[in-house]
Amino acid sequence: MPDEFHHEIVGRAAKVVYKKCRQIFGLSMSFDQWRRLKYSYYTAHAAEIAVRPGALEAWRMFEQSGLRQALVSNSDRIVVNANIRVLGLETPGFISVSINDVVRGKPDPEPYERAATLLGLKPQQCIAIEDSPTGVQAALAAGSHIIAWPEDRMLEFPSGIQPVTELEPTVKELLQYST
Known part of the structure; x- marks a missing residue:
């Protein structure tokens, strides 16, 4: 390709x-x-499929800190469930939103709004870690805070969104303010 x-x-x-x-x-x-x-x-x-370096570590750090999390994807449920299983995240109460769970997928805000509702939060109380401009647009439209963490450095993000190259320092900073 x-x-x-x-x-x-x-x-x-x-x-x-x-x-x-x-x-x-x-x-x-x-x-x-x-x-x-x-x-x-x-x-x-x-x-x-190779797991993106730093992604599972960030998930585990948030988990250990007691932060509620949801996986929000524009993929179909079959792909989301396969990824959850392979990553070892499949646990009772795990929250995920696939394109099959909403009427309109990303860039519409609905997936992030649904995830926030399932977490018992408002989108403005959430931080979305996104790897695509489509996802960033959805999170912005929902009113969520955003960390853009693309694998592809050539992607163009909406104005005002500065992608990070390493997630771990950002995660540690977030955890410092979450307590």
């Missing part, structure tokens, strides 16, 4: 990615066929 393709699809819902594949690569299968193929492959190989 060309780099620019990744820039266009990161953080986007499956339907958007499918349409881009049709447009750029001439994909001819139906959305349902593509989705079944994609998710069959994904779930079979989820354990092989």
Whole structure:
């Protein structure tokens, strides 16, 4: 895949990615066929996906500090659940919001609003750690605080959002103010 393709699809819902594949690569299968193929492959190989350095450590630090957390994704539930299982986060009461749990996915604020509600909070009381401009737009629209932590340094974020290159110092700073 060309780099620019990744820039266009990161953080986007499956339907958007499918349409881009049709447009750029001439994909001819139906959305349902593509989705079944994609998710069959994904779930079979989820354990092989490399975990982003620092992500699980940050999750665990927040967990140990007693902060409530939710995973908010523009992916379908099948992908979200596969990731939760592979990461060892599957526990009773685990809160996650997938694109299947909302009417409108990111960049709409609904996923973050739903996550805040499930946490018993207002979006303004939450901090979203996001890796995509689409997710940042959603969190901004919900009124959440934002830490942009993209893997792809070429992504363009909304004005006023300065991405961080390392999450750990930011997490430690947040934990200092959360007590």
